[in-house]
Amino acid sequence: MSAPPVSAWKQFQAKKEAYLAYARPWEKRIGSFLTYRPEAAGPSQSGSGPLAGLPFGVKDNIAVEGFPLTCGSKMLADVVSPYDATVVSRLKSAGAFVIGKTNLDEFGMGSSTDNSALGRTHNPWDQTRVAGGSSGGSAAAVAAGLVPFALGTDTGGSVRQPASFCGVYGLKPTYGVLSRYGLTAYASSLETPGVLSADLDLVRAVFDACKGRDSHDQTSLDPERLPARPVKTIAVLADLTGLDPGVQAVYDRTLVALKDLGFTLVPVTLPTLEYAVPSYYTIATAEASANLARFNGIRYGHRPVYAENPEHLVRQSRTSGFGDEVKTRIMVGTYVLRSGFQDQFYTKAQKVRTLIRQDLQKVFDRADLLFSPAFPTAAFIHGDKTMNEFQQKIADKFTVTANLAGVPALAFPAGLADGLPVGMQFTAPAFGEDRLFEAAAVFATRVPVAACPGNSLDWSK
Amino acid sequence: MDIGELETTAALAQIDLGEGDLERLGAAVSQMLSYFEKMNALDTEGLEPTTHALVKDNRVRSDVVVPSELADALVDQAPEREDRFFVIPNVL
Numbered sequence: 001m002s003a004p005p006v007s008a009w010k011q012f013q014a015k016k017e018a019y020l021a022y023a024r025p026w027e028k029r030i031g032s033f034l035t036y037r038p039e040a041a042g043p044s045q046s047g048s049g050p051l052a053g054l055p056f057g058v059k060d061n062i063a064v065e066g067f068p069l070t071c072g073s074k075m076l077a078d079v080v081s082p083y084d085a086t087v088v089s090r091l092k093s094a095g096a097f098v099i100g101k102t103n104l105d106e107f108g109m110g111s112s113t114d115n116s117a118l119g120r121t122h123n124p125w126d127q128t129r130v131a132g133g134s135s136g137g138s139a140a141a142v143a144a145g146l147v148p149f150a151l152g153t154d155t156g157g158s159v160r161q162p163a164s165f166c167g168v169y170g171l172k173p174t175y176g177v178l179s180r181y182g183l184t185a186y187a188s189s190l191e192t193p194g195v196l197s198a199d200l201d202l203v204r205a206v207f208d209a210c211k212g213r214d215s216h217d218q219t220s221l222d223p224e225r226l227p228a229r230p231v232k233t234i235a236v237l238a239d240l241t242g243l244d245p246g247v248q249a250v251y252d253r254t255l256v257a258l259k260d261l262g263f264t265l266v267p268v269t270l271p272t273l274e275y276a277v278p279s280y281y282t283i284a285t286a287e288a289s290a291n292l293a294r295f296n297g298i299r300y301g302h303r304p305v306y307a308e309n310p311e312h313l314v315r316q317s318r319t320s321g322f323g324d325e326v327k328t329r330i331m332v333g334t335y336v337l338r339s340g341f342q343d344q345f346y347t348k349a350q351k352v353r354t355l356i357r358q359d360l361q362k363v364f365d366r367a368d369l370l371f372s373p374a375f376p377t378a379a380f381i382h383g384d385k386t387m388n389e390f391q392q393k394i395a396d397k398f399t400v401t402a403n404l405a406g407v408p409a410l411a412f413p414a415g416l417a418d419g420l421p422v423g424m425q426f427t428a429p430a431f432g433e434d435r436l437f438e439a440a441a442v443f444a445t446r447v448p449v450a451a452c453p454g455n456s457l458d459w460s461k
Numbered sequence: 462m463d464i465g466e467l468e469t470t471a472a473l474a475q476i477d478l479g480e481g482d483l484e485r486l487g488a489a490v491s492q493m494l495s496y497f498e499k500m501n502a503l504d505t506e507g508l509e510p511t512t513h514a515l516v517k518d519n520r521v522r523s524d525v526v527v528p529s530e531l532a533d534a535l536v537d538q539a540p541e542r543e544d545r546f547f548v549i550p551n552v553l
Contacts, residue, residue: 082534092528175514189513218520219513278497285493289474296475298547303540310549319477326478328489331467335494348500350510355503357511390492406514430515 006202007146008460010053013042022459030122031129032141034060035068036100044144050205052095057141057150059134060101062193063182064088067098071184072116073107075302075321077294079343085182086217087151087210094209095366102137102150106323107292108158108186110134111314111375111392114382115325121380123165124452125420129379132162135196137168142196145455149197149206155187156280156373158401159194160411164374166316166415167441167450169203171195172399174430175406176221179214187220188288190280190403198449200412204437212279213224224431231439234258234426235367244377246417251373254414254424257446258371263439267368272356273397277333279356281393281402282349289333293440294395325389357405360427369435370427372398374411378420402427410436413449421450462491 013018020038027036042055058064061071063081067176070076105115113121113136121136123129124144131140135152139162142150152159154172163170171194178193185191195206214220236255243251259265297303297317298310304320307313322330336345363370376395380387386394402409407430414424426434462470467487471478478486541548 037465082531082537147501176516215522218522219516221515272503275500275503278499281493282497282500293475297540298549300535300540307550310552313550315475315477315532318475322476324486324489327474327482328486328493330474330476331486331490332493335462335466335470335490336497338470338473345494345497347510348505349497349514351505351508352500352503353511353514354508355505357514390496391491393493394496403513404511 004145004147004148004460006054006199009055011403011460012053012055014303015272018459019216022456025103026124026144027146029125029127030131030140030144031120032102032137032144032146032192034070034103034119038099038290039209040099042097047210049095049141051091051209054096054148055099056091056096057100057102057138057147058088058098059104059138059150059152061104061153061184061420062088062151064098064101067101068102069184069311070118071108072104072118073321073323074117074324075317077118077302079300080288083182085193086179086214090210093204099147100141102135102141104137106133106326107184107288108134108153108191109288109325110389111157111161111396112380113137113162115323117323119181123379124378124455125167129381129420130165132165132379134158134162135163135194138196139163139168139170142166142168142198143452143455145452148199149195152194152196153183153191153193154403155191156284156403159196160399160409160423160425161375161396163196163411165379165421165423167423167452168196168198169200170201170411170423171207171433171436172402172409173207173211173433174221174223174408176219177211177223177431179217179220181214181216185291187284187400188291189287190284198451200440200444203460207433222431226432226434230367231263231435233264233266233367234439235268235363235370237372240372240375243373246378246420247373247422248374248419250415250422251424254443258445261442261446268363268366268370270359270363270401272352273360273401275352276356276401276404277397279349279352279392280396280404281332282345283353286346287333289337292326292330297321319361324438335393336383353404356401360401360405360407364429366429369439372425372427374398374423374425378417378422398425406430408433408436410440412443414443415447416450462487462494
């Protein structure tokens with residue numbers, strides 16, 4: 001069984017009834033959307049571009065006009081966005097249209113989507129398991145065939161890890177190439193919108209439609225051109241340890257396949273890899289404590305029924321509006337920015353970030369791409385005690401490096417372990433998205449993307 | 462982190478901690494901070510801190526008025542308002 005081709009999705013309006021008959025029971029089982037409006041009419045004229053007539057899902061921390069913008073938080077449960085994020089307006093201009101907002105860990109903080117205050121999302125491959133996070137709803141919706149593609153956000157792996165858990169592609173572009181205007185800020189120097197789809201060409205088409213400088217985001221960039229040459233050399237970590245056996249097996253098989261496909265594998269070490277996670281979480285929580293200071297229940301958002309004075313109002317709003325993980329990260333971030341601790345934590349982390357960038361540069365001096373797992377495990381079971389909040393953070397080691405260095409990375413489906421999808425990852429130098437697409441396309445000629453059981457073509461026929 | 466430090470930090474973050482929270486969230490915060498200390502093993506002497514990976518210079522734009530039609534829709538999101546004013550409890 002294979003996922004519906006993009007051409008099938010162009011029938012979406014004409015085959016709405018059949019789609020709904022297929023999609024509604026799926027969505028009931030997996031809960032990928034917080035707002036789901038597939039009945040709403042799409043554009044009357046869909047045009048002829050690569051995205052014309054395609055419905056898509058948007059992670060609920062990205063603004064879509066007329067849709068809620070909850071960030072999976074009680075704090076913003078009643079907020080409706082009056083405007084579109086730049087990435088959304090560019091996709092609409094290309095003829096695509098939004099049919100829902102997908103579930104996420106509150107404000108993007110988590111690796112399971114179980115930190116959402118507003119809904120529970122299950123992995124379409126096995127509903128006792130998480131879809132990953134924080135863009136878990138987007139990954140689940142795509143894997144189940146409810147949308148051909150979805151937008152997510154990636155601050156430390158939040159597109160790539162759920163893509164790996166759900167068996168789809170997940171692109172984290174070069175920092176700045178996709179505008180952050182309309183994205184609810186969590187860690188501004190690290191995060192970017194990203195794209196999830198089971199179709200690699202569609203990932204590229206969506207990326208192309210969204211990319212480029214935006215007057216609303218002063219950190220946005222036009223992509224620079226890297227010298228055009230085929231990908232030949234791929235760096236592999238010489239001292240890789242700590243993978244679950246199933247992931248290790250897929251990793252080993254992928255290495256063999258890459259070699260067979262003609263790539264030259266170059267063993268490298270990343271001495272700073274062990275320090276990437278502490279550096280990342282120091283910076284991310286520091287930025288989060290500043291960015292989330294704006295939520296105070298005065299101009300919008302959750303307000304307590306009664307407050308004695310303005311200060312009490314703000315504290316009550318935040319105390320009852322935020323979940324545990326968000327509070328934890330805000331407090332960690334507040335602490336590392338406190339006077340007397342800044343040099344010890346925040347400045348130190350930014351210097352480690354410099355070392356990590358230098359380390360990665362050395363790798364790209366020797367190879368066109370870096371290959372690694374996306375995550376040390378496949379999708380875990382809801383509430384798995386061996387994967388508590390802290391363990392999930394440690395496991396971000398393979399994904400956070402790309403965010404710290406601002407470079408692009410792609411999680412791609414690499415096979416199954418015990419019936420669950422496992423994703424691997426290519427990381428490229430800044431603006432090297434084409435290399436990611438190229439290598440992943442070559443790999444897919446050997447290992448085609450496995451469709452999630454039950455994701456069928458039927459509705460479009 | 463001792464309770465006093467935790468309470469100071471929570472106050473700065475404008476979050477109230479109940480008794481259960483102090484223990485539960487305090488443990489999570491302490492665990493992360495201890496983990497951060499791992500970075501001390503790396504020599505970073507003389508390195509410039511990275512604040513943004515790819516943004517190298519400050520950017521300026523022309524100081525011109527650009528109309529926005531969003532104001533009313535944004536004000537409409539207020540939990541409590543009078544005309545175009547946000548209502549908050551009495552300051553005194």
